[in-house]
Amino acid sequence: MQHRSKHRGHRGHRARASLAGPLALALGAGVALAVGGAGTAQAVEDRNVARNAGFESGLTGWTCTANSGTTVTSPVRSGAAALKAVPAGLDNARCSQTVAVLPNSTYELSAWVQGAYAYLGATGTGTTDVSTWTPGSGTWQQLTTSFTTGPDTKQVTVYTHGWYGQAAYHVDDVSVFGPDGGGDGDPDPQVPAAPAGLAPGTVTSSSVALTWDAVAGATGYHVYRDGARVQTVSGTSATVTGLAADTAYGFQVSAVNAAGESAKSGTVTVRTRTGGTTPNPTVPKHAVTGYWQNFDNGATVQKLRDVQDQYDIIAVSFADSTATPGQIVFNLDPAVGYASVADFTADIAAKKAAGKSVVLSVGGEKGNVTINSDASATAFADSAYALMQEYGFSGVDIDLEHGINSTYLTKALRQLSAKAGPGMVLTMAPQTIDMQHTGTEYFKLALAVKDILTVVNTQYYNSGSMLGCDGKVYSQGSVDFLTALACIQLQGGLDPSQVGLGVPASPRGAGSGYVSPTIVKNALDCLTRGTGCGTFKPPTTWPSLRGAMTWSTNWDATAGNAWSNAVGPHVHNLP
Incomplete structure (x- = not known):
């Protein structure tokens, strides 16, 4: 038969002593020096230099070939939106953005993808262009690579695309993490708000399905049962298993990102069923x-x-x-x-x-x-x-x-x-x-x-x-x-x-x-x-x-x- 989270990097502050005399711009592990007044060297902070990295502002900052891209509210890894791009004909649904970078600097490039074939890469680096890919997955997975800019490179184009004849792919939480090139990149994350809308779904004798509203800036969610953390998920749903029949449990959810964990949501109390799942019907004679x-x-x-x-x-x-x-x-x-x-x-x-x-x-x-x-x-x-x-x-x-x-x-x-x-x-x-x-x-x-x-x-x-x-x-x-x-x-x-x-x-x-x-x-x-x-x-x-x-x-x-x-x-x- 035929088969078939809005992540932003941690801000790093790396100070280096002032240098007198001739200054050599140096790069090491994502650290760059810029010339300040009176010949002094100032540290350049590392950040995510991509704009609208979580697609919360639609396709602002991004360009997709042949109108192949759009933003969707499901599936999302975090926040309220993600990119969906659909290859068609001879178009591979390439979505790209040009970011501001510093010369002679190293950047960590990553994105979370889901669905069919998905590629992530960078061109115009001034050195060796890079890319990585996955044949697809039903769950979010992270693609990562890195590139180093050339001595005169101030802009790099980062992109993602699918593959010809394949189904749609989804992208969320793009990060181009390295020295600030002076562009208008995404700000550092703040601790997210507590999730709202926590509600039970299907309840069996041993499991409870839960859903909640997405929280802007969240990269994941912790699920709590009677005060104890039992799961961490990237989406806005989870099924808690291993429960006792005919027993009441209290569930809460918190949102997390690089800045920390939110307060817990309000408690939702759910009692499991006394029996198992819906009984299996009898298969007909024919x-x-x-x-x-x-x-x-x-x-x-x-x-x-x-x-x-x-x-x-x-x-x-x-x-x-x-x-x-x-x-x-x-x-x-x-x-x-x-x-x-x-x-x-x-x-x-x-x-x-x-x-x-x-x-x-x-x-x-x-x-x-x-x-x-x-x-x-x-x-x-x-x-x-x-x-x-x-x-x-x-x-x-x-x-x-x-x-x-x-x-x-x-x-x-x-x-x-x-x-x-x-x-x-x-x-x-x-x-x-x-x-x-x-x-x-x-x-x-x-x-x-x-x-x-x-x-x-x-x-x-x-x-x-x-x-x-x-x-x-x-x-x-x-x-x-x-x-x-x-x-x-x-x-x-x-x-x-x-x-x-x-x-x-x-x-x-x-x-x-x-x-x-x-x-x-x-x-x-x-x-x-x-x-x-x-x-x-x-x-x-x-x-x-x-x-x-x-x-x-x-x-x-x-x-x-x-x-x-x-x-x-x-x-x-x-x-």
């Missing part, structure tokens, strides 16, 4: 699965509340791995448009209340989680269960496309099932090659967890021709391809209720293998009723076949919901 994109790749951007009603299982794509083998986290992409994590978890709860299962997908085309030891199996189970508790996910989807170890992944899933209980939804989305025979690692995994497995939705696309259960070769994109390959699983030991047909929602949803909804409906009829078949005739029918899956609900929406409007009712009316 179900439609759709992958929901937690990123923007050109398909229609949706919130979970916008996912079409025909989908019974919604796979949130994707979890992210950490430096700890087996451990997963989930980072809500700001490109999706949620104001807070609490809004997202509320959407999950609403979908579950409507009878839908919302699972967290692990893997994807670009994602990978390594589970090849007892420790990594436990790390997976513990982190996955924590995410189920925190967000209300009904279970997990295994979409690992870079090889798996069935022995340890089986251990991981069984540990997770023991924690989550019998209501856990477990789905898989192997590639066609992964389910060609019962000796593959994926097939062995599916059989090993058959008693807790909900459905395997094999991806019948991006594969080329493959063998069917009759030993013949079939080309993708046909009724025969879907039915003859599904037959392998049906004859290989999976229950028919654990088999689904995975197809793209539109030609843009996959590199190859798109089939029209009519072909999908014919394949479903062939496997369950014995009608609508192509040249391949199954030896029997499997009326309890689970249904179909698509990548993705977003591509389906882009195509006017043609896939779900056609396939959804057909699946729900299977025998």
